[in-house]
Amino acid sequence: MLRSILVALDDTQGAKAARDAAFALSRRTGASLTAAVVLDRPHTESEHEFVPIGGAAFKARRDAALVKRAQQDADQALAECAAAAAGHPYVEIRLEEAPEPALQRAGATHDLVVIGRDSTLGLEEVEDGVAPVIERLLMDGARPLLVIPPEPVLAEGPVLVGYDASLPNMAALQLFALLGLAEGAPVRVASAAETREAALAMAEEGCVYLRRHGLQATPLALVGDRPADLLLAEAEGMAARLLVVGAFEESGLRRLLTGSATHELLRRARCPVFIHH
Numbered sequence: 001m002l003r004s005i006l007v008a009l010d011d012t013q014g015a016k017a018a019r020d021a022a023f024a025l026s027r028r029t030g031a032s033l034t035a036a037v038v039l040d041r042p043h044t045e046s047e048h049e050f051v052p053i054g055g056a057a058f059k060a061r062r063d064a065a066l067v068k069r070a071q072q073d074a075d076q077a078l079a080e081c082a083a084a085a086a087g088h089p090y091v092e093i094r095l096e097e098a099p100e101p102a103l104q105r106a107g108a109t110h111d112l113v114v115i116g117r118d119s120t121l122g123l124e125e126v127e128d129g130v131a132p133v134i135e136r137l138l139m140d141g142a143r144p145l146l147v148i149p150p151e152p153v154l155a156e157g158p159v160l161v162g163y164d165a166s167l168p169n170m171a172a173l174q175l176f177a178l179l180g181l182a183e184g185a186p187v188r189v190a191s192a193a194e195t196r197e198a199a200l201a202m203a204e205e206g207c208v209y210l211r212r213h214g215l216q217a218t219p220l221a222l223v224g225d226r227p228a229d230l231l232l233a234e235a236e237g238m239a240a241r242l243l244v245v246g247a248f249e250e251s252g253l254r255r256l257l258t259g260s261a262t263h264e265l266l267r268r269a270r271c272p273v274f275i276h277h
Contacts, residue, residue: 002031002179006110006143008103009037009077013150014116014131019081021148021272022114023088028183033090035081036106037074038099038121100136108142111179117149117266130266138247144175144276153270157239158186161217162231162246162265163206165191169246172276173206176244177213181274185241190220190234192227199223228261232268240271247277 007022009015019035026033078092095102099121107113119131137145159182163169176182187210191202203219210217222230235243247262266273 002029002111002181004032004034004110005112005114006034006036006103006107007114008099008116008119008121009035009074009081010116010119010121011073011077012116012118012120014118014148015077016080016116017150017152018114018116018119018146018148019084021146021152023084023090025114025146026090027088029180031111033088034093034106034110035078035090036093036095036103037077038095038097038102039071039074040096040098040102040121099133100140103133103137104141107137110143112146113137113141113143114146114148117147128267130263134266138275138277144172144179144274147266147273147275149270149272151270152272153239155239155241155271157241158188159242159244160220160231160235160238160240161187161189161206161210161244162227163189163191163203164227164246165202165205166246168277172244172246172274173209175276176274177210177215181242181244182215187215187217188220188234188238188240189217190222190231192222192224192230194223194225196221196223226261228264228268231265235269235271242272242274243269244274247275 005022005026007019009019022033025031074094093106095106103113115134117131118129119133121133134145134147161173163173189203189206189210191199193199193202199221200219203221207217207219220234224230231243243265245262245265
């Protein structure tokens, strides 16, 4: 059962959508909510940066301006969070470290980390629409992520699970079930293979597990060698409310490759994505 949620705040559209999704999930489930801003002291103060002779005063002024800007951005994000809460209880925290270690550490004390797909967390604009911090949290973080696109399609359709029987995928499926994220919705378990029979048998394996947790799960066979495209088409066609996937390539490799099926799913999905390694 979901007990605690951590949501990362900043000024991007994805982070604002993640904030709203986190509050909605907290209200529905009764899970406690923590809203975090990242001040990123290592980058705003740059203690180990080489400074030429006579440049110390310039660096001090620049660092002071960066720190002030980070604090102002954090104050603004927290003020908007308070308005969005509309009286719903939550806890605010200010994280001093760089985004990756800060969220890894804070996430370790929560069940789920909610983050905007394009969240910059004070860094530069995300080039391909997927925040680099997401990859680091998938590789090294302790908890699953709920990744929210900038303009999520909040449909009332079923949950779509992409299942390939890999160890990372099994772990994602287990956490999805244990955290109760189906919230009473029907679940479609989709598997892709060269034949419909093979895909159906694989999908049924995932369904058997979910049914043991009292979920209404039905298999969906997909035929083809581009599982990301197949899953995205199915999610769109059935107006899925949530897409559930494992995070890494076949054989459980602990990496998320640019251009991989996982990265494509994150980049192109229009609904929220629950993902774990």
